[in-house]
Structure formats: structure tokens, C-alpha cells
């Protein structure tokens with residue numbers, strides 16, 4: 082099985098590259114942004130055709146939630162138009178496409194875990210661009226023969242790029258007092274579990290929109306507190322409401338994804354987030 086990963090230098094893309102390398106018989110290419118800028122349709126077509134992959138794993142994107150509020154056109158250009166370019170290139174090369182999307186496609190008002198078929202209702206510019214990206218990918222592959230998997234995930238951390246875990250550990254170790262929101266609920270998720278699960282879903286022949294995250298639920302404050310405690314640090318962060326925190330982009334208060342369908346396809350449960358975090362932190366400290 083040959084993969085081409087976009088955004089392969091990023092937090093999630095780098096984990097897909099590692100996961101593929103670790104599987105017998107899997108091969109992977111990860112062109113840099115310079116080699117394949119996803120906003121350049123001809124570069125996408127040329128690079129994907131030359132690689133001739135079985136699947137394109139599309140992780141590249143405009144991923145900054147707050148900056149997207151002041152750059153909505155750029156977020157749309159990269160996420161919607163870039164994703165359409167990647168999907169067209171995959172379809173033209175006879176490859177399947179995995180498009181990585183987000184739990185932020187929902188507005189958080191449902192109050193119970195989101196099914197993949199629930200209606201989307203994005204709150205901010207980033208979320209709107211990701212909904213548009215999903216639609217663009219589906220339109221690009223059409224009703225044709227291109228296998229397509231839209232993977233919704235969220236609250237990612239892992240090796241490869243500075244993330245929420247690094248921020249909490251570094252700032253706490255430096256003696257800074259942290260204020261973390263305590264009224265947004267989701268599922269903290271290790272990138273390794275997403276990458277391995279998606280490769281399993283490809284092998285199992287699953288198609289369509291799927292939810293992929295670790296198990297259990299948390300607020301950002303509970304997640305940060307678990308990081309601080311696991312890191313052997315004493316100063317637990319202060320909990321604040323989203324309103325008091327005042328981030329530029331409005332975020333949904335509840336984006337727990339329902340995992341039953343995915344776990345049914347896999348024949349196993351997703352790893353609980355506390356177990357994933359502790360395994361990840363153990364690996365970091367012994368590296």
C-alpha cells in the first residue's frame with residue numbers, strides 16, 4: 082500500500098508518515114509545502130500523478146483557529162480550494178482520499194455525542210472553511226469510483242510539532258500561571274491513535290464520514306490539569322469560562338464525537354484519553 086501524505090511535516094501528518102513506515106508492506110511519500118503547495122492545482126496534479134499512491138492522506142491546511150478570524154479568505158483558499166485541488170489530483174491519479182476534518186464543524190449545542198450524520202453548524206471562520214473543505218472534497222470525488230474517507234477528529238497532541246501539551250508543560254515549568262477554559266468539552270486525542278486507526282479503517286474498506294478520537298471526555302482545564310500532574314508539576318491551572326478567556330474565535334462548548342460506529346468497524350474500543358496521555362508522556366520522558 083502506498084500513501085502520499087500532505088502536511089507531512091505537521092502534527093498529525095508526521096504521525097501518518099511514522100505509522101505507515103511501521104507497517105510491513107506500506108510505503109509513504111510526504112511532499113513538502115514547497116514541493117506541493119495545495120493551493121496550486123497543477124502542482125497537486127503533477128506530484129500526486131508522479132507518486133501514483135493508492136491513497137492520499139490529506140492533512141495540510143490552515144489550522145490556526147484564532148488567526149482564521151482575521152484571515153477568513155486565506156483560510157477558505159487553503160482549506161476549501163486546496164482540499165478540492167488535492168481531491169481532484171487523487172481522483173485523477175486513481176487514488177483514494179482521506180480528508181482530515183474537525184469536530185468544530187458542529188456548534189456544540191447538541192449536548193450529547195455527535196454522530197457523523199448530524200447536521201453541521203460551524204461557529205467561526207476556521208470551522209466554516211473546514212465545512213467548505215468537506216463539501217469540496219465530496220464534490221471533487223463526486224459519485225465516481227474514488228474511495229473517500231472524511232475523518233473528523235479534534236483536540237490533537239503528539240510528537241512532531243509544538244502543541245497544547247508542550248504549552249502547558251513549558252509554561253507551568255517556567256512558573257507562569259495558566260488560565261485554561263473549563264466549559265468546553267471534547268476528547269483529547271493522541272495523533273498516533275488517529276493515524277493507526279485511519280490506516281486500520283482503510284484496510285477494513287470503510288468509506289464515508291467517520292469520527293476518530295480517543296475515548297472519554299474532558300474540558301481543556303481537566304486535560305491541562307492531567308498534563309501538569311503527569312509531569313510531576315504542582316501548579317494546577319486556573320479554570321476560566323470561555324467568555325472570560327475571550328479568545329478571538331468562538332468555539333463550540335461540546336464537541337464529543339460519538340465513537341460507536343467507528344469502534345464497530347474496528348472491532349475494538351478507542352484508547353481512553355488518560356491512558357493515551359500517560360503513554361505519550363512516558364515515551365517523551367524516556368526519549
Ligand SMILES: NC(=O)c1ccc[n+]([C@@H]2O[C@H](COP(=O)([O-])OP(=O)(O)OC[C@H]3O[C@@H](n4cnc5c(N)ncnc54)[C@H](OP(=O)(O)O)[C@@H]3O)[C@@H](O)[C@H]2O)c1
Nearest residue numbers: 088090091092093114118119141142144183234235236237
Ligand atoms: N490540531 C488539532 O487539534 C486538530 C483538530 C481537528 C482537526 N485537525 C485537522 O487535522 C489536520 C492536520 O492538522 P495539524 O494539527 O497536524 O496541523 P499542523 O501541525 O498545523 O500542520 C499543517 C500542515 O499543513 C501544511 N500546510 C499549510 N498550508 C499549506 C499549503 N498551502 N500547502 C501545503 N501544505 C500546507 C503545513 O506546512 P508547514 O510545515 O510548512 O507549516 C503543515 O505541515 C488539519 O486538516 C486540521 O484542520 C487538527
